[in-house]
Amino acid sequence: MFKLKWASLPVTGNFKTMKKINRRKFFRGLIYSLVSLEFGYVFFRLLKLNKPASAEAIYYDAGEVSFFEKGRVYPFGSARFFLYRMEDGGFIALSSRCTHLGCIVQFNASNDRFECPCHASAFEKNGRVITSPATRALDYYPIAFKDDKVLVDTGNPVRRSKFDQSQVMYV
Amino acid sequence: MKHPSMDRAISKFFLHLHPKKIEPKAILFTRTFGLGGIAALLFVILFITGMLLRFAYVPSGVGAYDSIVRLQDELIFGRMLRNFHYWSAMLLVVVSFLHLVRVFYSQAIYFQRRKNWLYGLLLMFLVVSSNFTGYLLPWDQLSFWAVTIMTNMLSYIPFFGNSLANLVRGSKVVDEQTLLRFYNFHTGVLPLLMVFFMSIHFWLVRKARGVTIPSSEKAEKVDTSPHLVYKEVLAALIVVLVLLLFSFFVNAPLLDKAKPLVSPNHSKAPWYFMGFQELLMHIHPAFASFLLPLFVILFFIIIPYVPYHQINEGVWFYSEKGKKITFISAIFTTVFTLLLILIDDLLLDIGGWFSGLPVIFTEGVLPVLCYFVPIGGFIFYVRKKLKADRMELVISSVTIILVAYVVMMLVGSLLRGEGMQLIF
Incomplete structure (x- = not known):
């Protein structure tokens, strides 16, 4: 009784019933779609971010380990990070880019926290959010120690939702 | 000549x-x-x-x-x-x-x-x-x-x-x-x-x-x-x-010339985006910069395609009642939005009170409910008490959206100073 129309069309090879699409129309449609796809793709690739060939670690030499006092925050403005040495001697390198909308946070020594000038987000010294609108802790950079020096891998910021102890590096 | x-x-x-x-x-x-x-x-x-x-x-x-x-x-x-x-x-x-x-x-x-x-x-x-x-x-x-x-x-x-x-x-x-x-x-x-x-x-x-x-x-x-x-x-x-x-x-x-390392205190988006920026101060970004705009755009697209009982082409505000509803909606939204911005800035700390819950809930769902439950109540009132038909409800909703955006834009551009704190 109930017959699906499309089911009987191409499968049985009865091309006469497909009056709407003849060979010429089919090829024209095909060529148009291919050309538009090609142009779309080329335009998209033109605008697409060019990724660097390798995500090689670029280590920034922050200085001697012994230089950093415990419980203090050291700004590295041009490299866009803050180095915080915790009370227990561990290091964490925080990106200065606010996780809310990308402004540069400042360390406010009187309030002992990072503050974003754009939308008033505030972060603890380990990067945890104190005041919204930011919802994620500040990104951090991997740290390595070599010859008693603190090296910060500024090429690879790590996204995180909150602070935990495994992000702290010890000598 | x-x-x-x-x-x-x-x-x-x-x-x-x-x-x-x-x-x-x-x-x-x-x-x-x-x-x-x-x-x-x-x-x-x-x-x-x-x-x-x-x-x-x-x-x-x-x-x-x-x-x-x-x-x-x-x-x-x-x-x-x-x-x-x-x-x-x-x-x-x-x-x-x-x-x-x-x-x-x-x-x-x-x-x-x-x-x-x-x-x-x-x-x-x-x-x-x-x-x-x-x-x-x-x-x-x-x-x-x-x-x-x-x-x-x-x-x-x-x-x-x-x-x-x-x-x-x-x-x-x-x-x-x-x-x-x-x-x-x-x-x-x-x-x-x-x-x-x-x-x-x-x-x-x-x-x-x-x-x-x-x-x-x-x-x-x-x-x-x-x-x-x-x-x-x-x-x-x-x-x-x-x-x-x-x-x-x-x-x-x-x-001054752009300094990529120094954000000036209170950086603002262009004024016509200040409504979004203000919204972002109160609501989780997934809502403020995606879901809400998406719904508004979809709503604006379908407005002329909704099946209406009647359309009065070229008549301002559709009818006398439509004019009244527009007026009431505008006043209600202005007062309510301003009030909520003030309350959220000065009193509410939902994130602090429910710190155990996920952020998307405390910063997203709850504030959105705080805003939209009363708005829903208002629309219900317009429908029941003022006996608005579908067109008048759409007019009321559009008025609420437009006025809310304009109010947020004005608050964001004019009433916020250093550290994006409210100034009077």
């Missing part, structure tokens, strides 16, 4: 835009306030001044700011030219928005004008994009951080937000690549698209027999030229004159 061939040429040319004869009601200034025409005029002004500015502007991180300074200080009428372009662009955003408001409230988006409403929305998007891409070009602290903030709003869109933001910027942060990209969109792609869609927009208005007017018995018609053309030319002259005078006395802002 008679030039018959000239007159003929002009009236023939205007036939592309207007019918030959027209009802006097359609010419009344209060029918359209000339908004669509003024928008088109501003586009022409922007096109010409923009073409001139291209001779002085250097689209590179090193050269952009200095070229603007040179334009202002050393070239004759350079500052004037930039001011004229700048203020015309700002006015274009305002006028386009008012035009959208006007066609909606005068019921001019139904039947054969439905498609044109969609083209209008698209043009509104193009106007805002043009303004926004132009915003970055001076490469000063104002524009640099405004664009940083705005492109980061994009990255909150789920799944493809980050790649979209990178696609717009051409980089992970705003840099020279972004400048080049915005320059090309601003001076090439977008104007071209706008010319194309404006042509369709005008043609569809002409096809729908011009401006919407309430249907009535056969009225006397008058010649379009000179009756309408005269008024249009007059309006155009007034707009050009006022803009020129304004540009003469008020300078377009230019702060």
Whole structure:
């Protein structure tokens, strides 16, 4: 009784019933779609971010380990990070880019926290959010120690939702 | 003073835009306030001044700011030219928005004008994009951080937000690549698209027999030229004159050269995006910069396609009751939005009270409920107590959306100072 129309069309090879699409129309449609796809793709690739060939670690030499006092925050403005040495001697390198909308946070020594000038987000010294609108802790950079020096891998910021102890590096 | 061939040429040319004869009601200034025409005029002004500015502007991180300074200080009428372009662009955003408001409230988006409403929305998007891409070009602290903030709003869109933001910027942060990209969109792609869609927009208005007017018995018609053309030319002259005078006395802002390492205290998005920025201060970004805008856009798209019981084409606010409902909705939304902004800023600390719950719930769902439950209650009241029909409910909802955005925009731009704290 109930017959699906499309089911009987191409499968049985009865091309006469497909009056709407003849060979010429089919090829024209095909060529148009291919050309538009090609142009779309080329335009998209033109605008697409060019990724660097390798995500090689670029280590920034922050200085001697012994230089950093415990419980203090050291700004590295041009490299866009803050180095915080915790009370227990561990290091964490925080990106200065606010996780809310990308402004540069400042360390406010009187309030002992990072503050974003754009939308008033505030972060603890380990990067945890104190005041919204930011919802994620500040990104951090991997740290390595070599010859008693603190090296910060500024090429690879790590996204995180909150602070935990495994992000702290010890000598 | 008679030039018959000239007159003929002009009236023939205007036939592309207007019918030959027209009802006097359609010419009344209060029918359209000339908004669509003024928008088109501003586009022409922007096109010409923009073409001139291209001779002085250097689209590179090193050269952009200095070229603007040179334009202002050393070239004759350079500052004037930039001011004229700048203020015309700002006015274009305002006028386009008012035009959208006007066609909606005068019921001019139904039947054969439905498609044109969609083209209008698209043009509104193009106007805002043009303004926004132009915003970055001076490469000063104002524009640099405004664009940083705005492109980061994009990255909150789920799944493809980050790649979209990178696609717009051409980089992970705003840099020279972004400048080049915005320059090309601003001076090439977008104007071209706008010319194309404006042509369709005008043609569809002409096809729908011009401006919407309430249907009535056969009225006397008058010649379009000179009756309408005269008024249009007059309006155009007034707009050009006022803009020129304004540009003469008020300078377009230019702060210090962009410093990518220092965000100035209280960086703001361009003023027309301040509604979003204000929203972002109260609600989780997934809602503020994605879900809510998405719903609003979808809602605006389907407005003319909703099955209504009745449509009163060309009648302001649909009916007397519609006018009343618009008024009440506007007042309610203004008071309620202001109140909620104040309460959220001074009293509420939902994140602190429910610190165990996920952020999307405390910063997202709860504030959204705080706003939309009372709004829903209000709409229910309008429906039950005022016996509003579907059209009046849509009018009420649109009023709520528009007024809420404008209120947030004004609070964000005018009432927030250092550290984005409220100032009075």
